[in-house]
Amino acid sequence: MLRSWERYLLYGLIAFAVFLPLIFPFDVWENLPTREVLGVYNTIENLQPGDTIVVAVDFDPSSEPELYPMLLAVLRHAFSKDLYVIAINLFGPAGTGLGVMALNDVGGDMGKVDGEDYVMLGFKPNLPAVISQLNSDIKEMYRSDANGKSTADMPILERTPKFQGNIKYLVDLAAGETVRPWIAYGSAPGGYPMGAGCTAVSFADYFSFYQSGQINGLMGGLKAAAEYEELIERKGAASAGMNSQSIVHALLVIFIIVGNIAFFRAVMAKRAEARERA
Amino acid sequence: MATFIGTWIAAGLTLMILSFLYKDNPFFRFAEHLYVGIANAFVVWLVWATIVLPDFIGRVFINIAPDPDVTWSPDFWFLVPGILGLIMLTRMIPAIEWMSRWALAFVVGWGAGFMIGPVLNSYLLAQVYASFPWVNMQPYIGAPPGEYVPALVNAIILFICVVTVLIYFFFSYEHKGVIGGGAKIGIWVLMVAFGASFGSTVMARVSLFVGRARFLVQDAEPSGHAFSILLTLGILIVIIAAIVGRRQPPTKESESAE
Numbered sequence: 350m351l352r353s354w355e356r357y358l359l360y361g362l363i364a365f366a367v368f369l370p371l372i373f374p375f376d377v378w379e380n381l382p383t384r385e386v387l388g389v390y391n392t393i394e395n396l397q398p399g400d401t402i403v404v405a406v407d408f409d410p411s412s413e414p415e416l417y418p419m420l421l422a423v424l425r426h427a428f429s430k431d432l433y434v435i436a437i438n439l440f441g442p443a444g445t446g447l448g449v450m451a452l453n454d455v456g457g458d459m460g461k462v463d464g465e466d467y468v469m470l471g472f473k474p475n476l477p478a479v480i481s482q483l484n485s486d487i488k489e490m491y492r493s494d495a496n497g498k499s500t501a502d503m504p505i506l507e508r509t510p511k512f513q514g515n516i517k518y519l520v521d522l523a524a525g526e527t528v529r530p531w532i533a534y535g536s537a538p539g540g541y542p543m544g545a546g547c548t549a550v551s552f553a554d555y556f557s558f559y560q561s562g563q564i565n566g567l568m569g570g571l572k573a574a575a576e577y578e579e580l581i582e583r584k585g586a587a588s589a590g591m592n593s594q595s596i597v598h599a600l601l602v603i604f605i606i607v608g609n610i611a612f613f614r615a616v617m618a619k620r621a622e623a624r625e626r627a
Numbered sequence: 628m629a630t631f632i633g634t635w636i637a638a639g640l641t642l643m644i645l646s647f648l649y650k651d652n653p654f655f656r657f658a659e660h661l662y663v664g665i666a667n668a669f670v671v672w673l674v675w676a677t678i679v680l681p682d683f684i685g686r687v688f689i690n691i692a693p694d695p696d697v698t699w700s701p702d703f704w705f706l707v708p709g710i711l712g713l714i715m716l717t718r719m720i721p722a723i724e725w726m727s728r729w730a731l732a733f734v735v736g737w738g739a740g741f742m743i744g745p746v747l748n749s750y751l752l753a754q755v756y757a758s759f760p761w762v763n764m765q766p767y768i769g770a771p772p773g774e775y776v777p778a779l780v781n782a783i784i785l786f787i788c789v790v791t792v793l794i795y796f797f798f799s800y801e802h803k804g805v806i807g808g809g810a811k812i813g814i815w816v817l818m819v820a821f822g823a824s825f826g827s828t829v830m831a832r833v834s835l836f837v838g839r840a841r842f843l844v845q846d847a848e849p850s851g852h853a854f855s856i857l858l859t860l861g862i863l864i865v866i867i868a869a870i871v872g873r874r875q876p877p878t879k880e881s882e883s884a885e
Contacts, residue, residue, distance in 0.1 A: 360648050367837055371844045414838020415831060442673035443666070472677055477742060492692065493681060499692060533742075533749035549831035553824045560785070561757030563749065570827070571834040589845075590837040597833050 359604065366600050370592035377595040380575040380588065385559055388566025389544035390426070390580045392518050398431035400517040401509045405531065406448035406469075407440035408524035412548050416522050417447060418587035419546045419574040423520055424455040426581045433505055434467040435487075435516070438495075439479055440527055442472045445495045463496070465504045471495035476527060480534040484513040513539040522546040528555050532563050546573065641839050642861045652868035683709045758789045788816045 370377070382390065393402065404423060408416045427434050436452055438444040448469045456467050470491045473479045482490045487510060488500050500506050509515045512535065519541055521531045528545045536543035542565050547555050549570030559567040568577060571594060574587035643658035685691040687706055690699035711730040718727045756762055760782035767778045794806060795813030802810040 357649075363836075364840075367833075367840045368844065371837075371841055414841075415834045442670055442677060445673070445677070472673070473682075474678060477745075481741075492685075495677075529750065533745035537745065537749050537753075549827040549834065550824070552827050553820065557754060557757075560763075561753050563753055570830055571837070572830070586838075586841060590834065590841060593837045593840065594830065594833055597837075598830070601829065 362600060363597060366596040367593040370596065371589065374589065375592065376588075377592045380572065380579045380591055382576040382580050383573070385567040385569070386573050386576045386580070388559070388564075389423070389520060389546070389568055390566070390577060392542060392544060392565060393423070393426050393430065393432070393520075396430060396432055396517050399433070401433040401435060401505075401515060402427055402518040402520065403512065403516050404434055404436045404448075405519065405521040405523070405527065406436055406438045406444050406451070407521055407527040408447070408548075409441050409443040410447065412524035413447060414586075414590070415548050415571050415574065416524060416546060417451065418571070418585055418590070419568055419577060420447070420451050420522055421455055421585060422574060422577040422581055422583070422587070423522070423546070424451055425459070425583060426577070428455060428459040428461055428466070429581070432517075433508065435505065435509060436467065436469045437483075438469075438472045439476045440472075440523070440525055444524075445469065445471045449495050464494075464498060468500075468503060468505050469495040470500075476530045477534045480530060481538075483511070484535065484539045485511050487511055512541065516541050519543045520546065523551065523555075524548055525551075528558065528564070532558060536563070544568075638843055641843060642864050645839075645861070646864050646868045649865050649868055654864055654868055683712075758786060760786050787812070792816050 396402070404420065404427070406420060424434065434452070436448045438448055452467050452469055453463070455461075456463065461467055470487070471494060473490065479490060487506055491500050493499055494503070512519075516539075519531065519536060521528050521543065523531075523545060524547075528547065528551075531543060531545075535541075543563070544566035545555060545558070545564050546568035547570075549572070552567070552569030555564070555567055555569075558564050568574065571587050571590050575584075575591040578584050578588050640658045640661070643654040644662075646652055647655040680691060683705055686702045687709065688701070692699055711733055714726045715730040716727075717723045717725075760779070763782040763785065764775075764779060767775050770778070791809045791813035793813075794809035795802075795817065797806070797810075800806050
């Protein structure tokens with residue numbers, strides 16, 4: 350049982366470890382890309398200018414620190430390759446704003462035009478039904494985009510009226526359980542390859558889909574976002590966050606070792622006391 | 628100016644939430660209730676504006692299309708899901724509660740019919756198929772030993788793990804002998820999986836704190852004095868929370884949290 354000052358000491362040390370690299374920026378170590386992250390990167394890298402990809406912004410502000418840097422990195426990569434991006438949100442209504450913000454920020458930076466080079470379609474409930482409909486007709490499902498603009502004559506949707514046969518890659522950035530339905534109702538019947546990004550909590554759950562080849566890349570948490578930033582040679586929020594993350598992890602390992610030493614010392618002291626009594 | 632004020636309100640609320648680390652206090656309660664209230668109101672408005680209005684009212688009753696040149700005519704088929712959705716609300720009126728079962732029957736029937744095929748294919752058959760070593764080794768045929776051997780070891784470990792975990796959940800025979808041995812290995816495999824999940828969860832939670840910390844240090848104030856001001860504010864909140872917290876008798880929630 351921790352005494353209250355010990356608890357505050359642990360909080361203080363964690364806070365110190367998190368804030369230190371943010372106030373005085375320094376690189377702890379390079380975020381070398383893993384094979385899973387390279388799967389997503391290489392697929393986008395090998396697409397031709399003019400191809401269309403779908404980026405599913407399936408997260409909301411509660412997962413923003415992990416998945417928003419990933420979204421920015423993927424969008425920067427896609428726009429630098431002159432790909433068209435159709436963004437969509439099927440997780441919850443609160444995620445649409447994040448998608449709009451990211452597309453406007455990155456698209457604006459890179460001279461892309463809303464409605465021509467990219468579009469954010471927004472949120473619709475009932476994920477399996479929406480995905481199935483998108484495979485055959487986007488405009489029937491979305492008569493207007495997330496900004497309220499009519500999709501009737503939108504150039505990007507004129508080029509890509511449906512997912513099946515038109516899109517070259519789908520990346521689902523998921524805070525919840527959306528990767529599974531995208532595989533079952535989108536990628537598998539639609540015949541387009543898929544990659545995913547998820548929170549670190551979900552990484553182990555989704556790894557089986559990567560291992561089975563149902564998705565060809567998997568990005569898990571802030572670490573993967575930092576690796577992607579390294580790959581596109583533009584460090585951002587994830588790389589800065591990983592410096593804090595690395596120090597905290599080292600600290601947690603020390604806590605676990607110290608905690609175990611304290612625990613076994615207490616056990617041995619009790620046994621010695623019992624022996625003395627005997 | 629609006630962004631500046633909004634950002635500082637967000638920074639203040641973040642500090643109020645973090646003050647829970649000291650103990651339960653009125654600042655934390657205020658921020659928590661504000662968050663729940665605003666989040667719910669925001670989602671209700673979004674559902675109305677992005678789903679009910681365009682996909683029900685806009686399809687059946689009035690033309691709300693952003694483009695006035697597009698011809699509009701009511702599509703009365705949308706009345707069917709609209710009415711089914713409305714009768715779902717009859718659960719709140721005990722006398723006609725039974726009507727909500729029609730909507731539920733439709734949802735369950737449609738869901739089962741629509742989902743069985745894709746779910747079986749993608750979640751079960753594809754996963755079972757990918758568990759076999761000879762399937763996993765297909766991409767490595769002809770690969771140099773440096774790649775082939777580790778992949779083979781991985782494939783065999785994967786197969787053993789799948790089989791032993793399945794044995795652990797096989798309760799038709801007593802866990803003795805070969806079955807018992809397999810089940811024991813299965814438990815260890817599960818423990819390793821839980822450990823990996825827990826490690827990832829710790830990483831995710833730290834990431835969330837890093838995100839808030841980054842917001843406080845780098846985003847809260849563009850001129851570079853943000854952190855010192857925020858630190859002062861944070862210390863003030865904790866001191867006031869400590870004084871207020873000592874005056875109030877501890878609640879059951881705060882006791883359980885500690």
